[in-house]
Structures are given as structure tokens and as C-alpha cells.
Amino acid sequence: GQQVMQIPQYQHVQEGEDFTTYCNSSTTLSNIQWYKQRPGGHPVFLIQLVKSGEVKKQKRLTFQFGEAKKNSSLHITATQTTDVGTYFCAARHNNNDMRFGAGTRLTVKP
Amino acid sequence: NAGVTQTPKFRILKIGQSMTLQCTQDMNHNYMYWYRQDPGMGLKLIYYSVGAGITDKGEVPNGYNVSRSTTEDFPLRLELAAPSQTSVYFCASSSRQGGYNEQFFGPGTRLTVL
Numbered sequence: 649g650q651q652v653m654q655i656p657q658y659q660h661v662q663e664g665e666d667f668t669t670y671c672n673s674s675t676t677l678s679n680i681q682w683y684k685q686r687p688g689g690h691p692v693f694l695i696q697l698v699k700s701g702e703v704k705k706q707k708r709l710t711f712q713f714g715e716a717k718k719n720s721s722l723h724i725t726a727t728q729t730t731d732v733g734t735y736f737c738a739a740r741h742n743n744n745d746m747r748f749g750a751g752t753r754l755t756v757k758p
Numbered sequence: 759n760a761g762v763t764q765t766p767k768f769r770i771l772k773i774g775q776s777m778t779l780q781c782t783q784d785m786n787h788n789y790m791y792w793y794r795q796d797p798g799m800g801l802k803l804i805y806y807s808v809g810a811g812i813t814d815k816g817e818v819p820n821g822y823n824v825s826r827s828t829t830e831d832f833p834l835r836l837e838l839a840a841p842s843q844t845s846v847y848f849c850a851s852s853s854r855q856g857g858y859n860e861q862f863f864g865p866g867t868r869l870t871v872l
Contacts, residue, residue: 654800681860690864691850691863692863693860693861696859746803748793748800748802750799751800753798
């Protein structure tokens, strides 16, 4: 099946530092979604990107979709302890197959 | 709205036992999904349904069965539990096919098979 690679697997930052997670596919994507899962919780939808080169912002979070629609990134500016959790991308391929990445687990040291 | 509810929250099974994980949504969503999440891993799709009476296999369907007799309910059945099925199971729903619309997840069922 078509896989989506997400890196890094873990990221530990000091509060106030920035954080970025990347999602990469070998094939063109129809769209990509990002979810956040707090420790012990369930995934919660953050955003969906559809257009080539699309950039969306939610307060300190910036989401990008690559020009070739094969990769995406989530960047958090000035992390806070409330940002702790695992961030997943969910990539939809052109054959309607949707796959979740393995996630990036973010820990923030106060 | 309660959203997506799942029962039980926790369960311990012995090898070979059977059980049904319940999932109900009150958002009138056509699409429903079952995922499993192994420790430190992402979500893998087990089965999904595009509407009442219609189900289809996902990425890892072996050892599971589903049914969708109503729009609201989408139970997942484990017939002969195996240790490899130890995982956290999430049910989700969406108003359109998952890749085109956000999925709403239930709180999960933590299953241990010993």
C-alpha cells in the first residue's frame, strides 16, 4: 500500500523553542489532514490542506502543503506546554487511499 | 451532541475469547471507521463503512469483523482474540469520505489479550 513517512519520530524542546514535523509521500496526494493527540487521548482534527503550495495558519501553528503535493509540514512557533502531544498527518492519495503517518511525539520542557 | 462514543474503555481478554467493541455516533454521519493504534505508532485502518449496510476492508482487517445495520452504530467483532490484537482501538466518523472531511474520533478502547 502507499505509505506516508513522518519525521521526526520524537522531538523534545524547551518551552519557547520552535517545532516542526514533516510528512512525505512518494506519490502525489489529493489532500492532507493534520491531527493532534494528547497523551492518553484521541486524535483531534487540526486542519486540511488541498491546494498545491497552500499555507494555513492557526495562531502559532503554520501548515504547508508542498508545490508538488507530495509533502507537508506543521510548524509551531514558540512552543508552550499545552502543545505537548503527538501530531499526525493523514494523507489521502489519488486512489482514495488515506493513510496516517506514524506521528511525531512532542514533549516540551518548561 | 455526544459525538462518537465507544464502550468499553478497557478490556482484558484471554487468548481465544471473543468480544464486540461498540461504537455509536449521533452526528448522522454516513462514514464510519475502525482504527487500531499500537504503542508509539500511527493509526491503521481496520474496516470502514460508507453507510448503513455497506462495509469494506481497510489496511489490517484480518481477525476482525464489522456490521453496519444502522447509521449510528458500527460494532467491531473480535472472534478469536490473539496477543497481536493488543492495542488501542479508535472508532471515527465523518460526514464525507475521511480524506475529504475531518474525522471525529471516539475516546478509544484499550484492549489487552493475555
